[in-house]
Amino acid sequence: MTTLKLLLLPGDGIGLETMAEVERIISFFNKKSGTSKFQTEFDLVGGSAYDKHGVAVTDACVAKAKASDAVIFGAVGGPQWDKVPYEVRPEAGLLRLRKDLDLFANLRPAICYPALADASSLKRELVEGLDIMIVRELTGGVYFGEPKEIVTLENGQKRAIDTQIYTTREIERIAKVAFDLARKRGNKVHSAEKRNVMKTGVLWNEVVTATHKSYAPDVELHHILADNCAMQLVRNPKQFDVIVTDNLFGDVLSDEAAMATGSLGMLPSASLGAENPTTGKRLALYEPVHGS
Structure with a gap:
């Protein structure tokens, strides 16, 4: 059985609600599939990451994203973070993930x-x-x-x-x-x-x-x-x-x-990196x- 690693990043606000439904879907597939299984891990991004770590995404979270088969992202931001410094605003976490993973x-x-x-x-x-x-x-x-x-x-x-x-x-x-x-x-x-x-x-x-x-x-x-x-x-x-x-x-x-x-x-969106010439996979x- 193939094990695929998913990093779940609920983020803020409605992201928490949508990720709860994602968990239900993952659970369904884990029960039904006989060939592959999803292993999940959670981390913080956006306002929730700022509240705990003072940044919109940590180096450790970015490292987890790079080591995962895919990242499932909720949403970031909210009025309670409107006054935080520009460099650590919730959206900065999403921008860093895109840039560091080269999701072009x-x-x-x-x-x-x-x-x-x-x-x-x-x-x-x-x-x-x-x-x-x-x-x-x-x-x-x-x-x-x-x-x-x-x-x-x-x-x-x-x-x-x-x-x-x-x-x-x-x-x-x-x-x-x-x-x-x-x-x-x-x-x-x-x-x-x-x-x-x-x-x-x-x-x-x-x-x-x-x-x-x-x-x-x-x-x-x-x-x-x-x-x-x-x-x-x-x-x-x-x-x-x-x-x-x-x-x-x-x-x-x-x-x-x-x-x-x-x-x-x-509507959904996908942010993809270049195809790995060895594995054929994309971040x-x-x-x-x-x-x-």
Whole structure:
């Protein structure tokens, strides 16, 4: 019998409730399966970790995550932690897990289940049967770029800086994930960026185009400006199959697509690392699409 190690990170608030249901599902599979068994371990992340350890996630927890077959994540944050220092805010725990495990590929499906079609703010005919996969680059971009700071200028005013950085390798590997997924679905990819005003958008467009030519010429590729993509998700969401985009735009567009289905809270997401060339496995973290 194969034993698979799961690290359960309930986090805060509703994360505790959802993880209780996860435990029931794990127990069910452990009783029914004759070939594999899940071994679980718990740890703290987010506000609960801050209350006990003074940080949003500990080094020991990150080490456990790296040693696990998968991490199951609940949610982090709440109004009681709104005033904690920025560096140790609950969301910092999730960001560190993503970065330290190099979980660069965030898969965010937007599926409209029949029972939720009327819960969508869009008309039923626009969302019924909706099935979009948003592939969000998760470890680069403005969330992790340096410098990231707020400084006081000589005249007393403050200046805030967030740095958007992407490399060829980062864009190429997330594009390949999108093309691979599209081959298993509708064979169509929209690549969303802002090449009209952002140099990272220019590079993103160039690299995705080159990757498509060399790696997936059989897949239908469309380039779309991120703001137009946001509008089209409301106008005609079923035109999309797979959308690949950067960290910031992926965060925004996936929430918009999720609400078209009727409920942000009913959707899952997967954050995946690169495939291990020896074992064929990927580090993986699974969570509700809202995350915090």
